Amino acid sequence: MLLDATDEELMHAYVDGDAAAFETLYGRHRVGLFRFLLRQVRDHGTAEELFQDVWHKVINARSRYQPQARFSTWLYTVAHNRLNDHWRARRHRPDPPDDADARVQAVTDTATPERELSAFEQRRRLQLALEELPAEQREVLLLRLDQDMSLEQIAEVTGSGRETVKSRLRYAMDKLRARLQP
Amino acid sequence: MSERHPSPALSAAEADMARRLRALPAGAPSAGVDAAILAASRAPRPARPRPLWIAGFAAAASLVLVVGLVWRMQPTLGQLDTPSAPSPHQPALRDAAPPASPDANAAAAEARRERAAAEPPAPGRMRPTAPPQSTADATPRAQAELEPDARATPPQSTTPVAATAPETPKLPTQVIVTGTRVVGPPSATANVEPARVRPKANAAPPPVVFEEASPMAIEAPPPEPPAPPAPMWEPRDVLVAPAEPAGADAPSNPLLNPEIEAIRQLQRDGRHDLARARLRELIDRHPQWTVPDDLRRLLE
Numbered sequence: 001m002l003l004d005a006t007d008e009e010l011m012h013a014y015v016d017g018d019a020a021a022f023e024t025l026y027g028r029h030r031v032g033l034f035r036f037l038l039r040q041v042r043d044h045g046t047a048e049e050l051f052q053d054v055w056h057k058v059i060n061a062r063s064r065y066q067p068q069a070r071f072s073t074w075l076y077t078v079a080h081n082r083l084n085d086h087w088r089a090r091r092h093r094p095d096p097p098d099d100a101d102a103r104v105q106a107v108t109d110t111a112t113p114e115r116e117l118s119a120f121e122q123r124r125r126l127q128l129a130l131e132e133l134p135a136e137q138r139e140v141l142l143l144r145l146d147q148d149m150s151l152e153q154i155a156e157v158t159g160s161g162r163e164t165v166k167s168r169l170r171y172a173m174d175k176l177r178a179r180l181q182p
Numbered sequence: 183m184s185e186r187h188p189s190p191a192l193s194a195a196e197a198d199m200a201r202r203l204r205a206l207p208a209g210a211p212s213a214g215v216d217a218a219i220l221a222a223s224r225a226p227r228p229a230r231p232r233p234l235w236i237a238g239f240a241a242a243a244s245l246v247l248v249v250g251l252v253w254r255m256q257p258t259l260g261q262l263d264t265p266s267a268p269s270p271h272q273p274a275l276r277d278a279a280p281p282a283s284p285d286a287n288a289a290a291a292e293a294r295r296e297r298a299a300a301e302p303p304a305p306g307r308m309r310p311t312a313p314p315q316s317t318a319d320a321t322p323r324a325q326a327e328l329e330p331d332a333r334a335t336p337p338q339s340t341t342p343v344a345a346t347a348p349e350t351p352k353l354p355t356q357v358i359v360t361g362t363r364v365v366g367p368p369s370a371t372a373n374v375e376p377a378r379v380r381p382k383a384n385a386a387p388p389p390v391v392f393e394e395a396s397p398m399a400i401e402a403p404p405p406e407p408p409a410p411p412a413p414m415w416e417p418r419d420v421l422v423a424p425a426e427p428a429g430a431d432a433p434s435n436p437l438l439n440p441e442i443e444a445i446r447q448l449q450r451d452g453r454h455d456l457a458r459a460r461l462r463e464l465i466d467r468h469p470q471w472t473v474p475d476d477l478r479r480l481l482e
Contacts (some may be wrong), residue, residue, distance in 0.1 A: 014223070024222045031210055035249035038209045048215050055219045063227075123206050145192070176199060 007071035015062050026055070031073055036076070036142055039130060040083055050086060054079045069156075076143065076157045087135070122180070129179035137172035140165055438464065438471060446475060454480060 002010065004026045013021035033054065038047035057078050065074065129137055136158075143149045143157060151169070155162045350453035403448060441464055458480045465473065473481070 019224045023220060024217075026219065026223070030216070031208060034211045035208050039206075044209060047209065048211055051211050052215050052219060056222055059219075059223050121204075122202070126202055127206060141199075142203075145196060148192075148200075158323050173195060173199065177195070180202075 008067060011062070011065055011071050012067065015065060025071070029072065032147055033075065033079060036146060037079060037083070039142055040135065040139060041086065042131060050082050054082050057082070070153070071155050072147070072149070073156050075094040076147065080139070080157050124181055126176070129176050132179070133172050133175060137168045140168040144169055435468065435471065438468065442474070442477070449480065
């Protein structure tokens with residue numbers, strides 16, 4: 001029964017005291033949330049710390065869960081806020097330089113036609129391209145491509161307007177395509 | 183990630199990029215983190231502290247309730263605090279109260295008199311009142327004891343409360359009516375000098391009159407200070423009996439009178455031996471009896 005329930009139903013069951021419902025919910029979002037955090041902070045230990053904090057916030061704030069909101073939206077909103085706290089505390093997120101786009105265009109492509117890129121190399125280049133993205137664009141890209149969220153959901157999670165989210169997503173896609181072009 | 187809420191379809195470019203992203207090595211939290219989170223989810227929800235305003239509101243409501251009750255009970259307490267006679271438990275309160283004006287005292291006394299006149303005396307009912315007492319018979323010590331109360335309370339000696347004076351069926355009551363004054367009834371509450379109501383020695387047995395004080399007798403005496411607080415019952419006061427005369431004219435036991443007269447008759451007839459024998463027999467049977475002087479000569 002728990003496997004067929006929606007996230008919201010599971011959360012309601014957990015609020016009513018069903019610990020097994022939380023385990024099912026946790027299993028659904030465990031990998032996705034951790035990957036979202038890891039790809040932002042790029043450090044496994046820090047990602048685990050933030051991951052644990054996010055779930056503790058969910059547990060402690062379960063009574064304030066609004067049933068009209070989707071659970072994934074609520075969960076990633078909590079994660080977004082925790083990430084912002086992390087950036088603010090660590091000052092790990094400097095503003096992107098004004099010539100960020102030019103720098104991306106100027107990146108020399110080490111891949112020569114003569115070199116057959118392995119799958120490993122392609123993944124590495126994608127990882128580097130992600131890291132070079134501004135944080136706002138990377139977050140929107142990950143929420144859209146990795147978490148399958150709609151623009152409206154991303155706007156709700158990040159607290160931004162839908163058009164802002166759309167613009168950030170477009171910029172991020174362009175940079176990735178440019179970075180990954182052979 | 184939730185299959186229950188499928189998001190809008192990705193464009194071709196987005197789908198291709200999503201496929202590449204998912205091909206990246208996906209990290210996962212360690213088992214320790216999983217265990218810690220699941221353990222935290224099973225922990226009981228911490229009890230929320232009760233807001234402080236609830237305690238404050240409860241205290242304020244209780245205070246208002248107490249003040250309201252006291253305010254509503256004030257008239258009742260006022261009536262209870264004005265008894266018709268002093269109570270042994272109230273001297274401190276009475277002394278602490280400011281003295282009332284003479285007009286107010288007179289009005290209060292009048293009101294009490296009317297109220298008592300309207301109420302029939304309840305038989306056997308004890309009220310904490312003292313009957314009027316004669317100041318002429320009171321000893322100086324009693325006068326000294328009466329003075330503080332006289333200053334603090336209005337004179338109440340003429341109050342009809344005396345009409346409901348204690349009728350104590352099981353206790354002897356001595357009421358001496360002298361003119362219009364009721365003198366020296368051993369009141370249940372009065373604690374004046376017991377000698378005041380004790381008959382004089384060597385006097386004839388005092389007339390014991392069991393009668394209730396008439397309204398006229400109550401109205402007659404002038405205002406007197408109330409009796410001082412005293413215990414409800416004082417046996418040494420109420421159980422006063424006339425002293426037994428020890429003289430020849432007052433045989434202690436009336437039952438002995440015929441035998442004594444018979445012995446005297448034998449003495450007058452000159453039958454001294456027989457009279458002496460009967461006298462000795464009488465003394466043997468009643469050793470506590472005091473032999474009269476006229477008969478004592480037979481024993482010499």
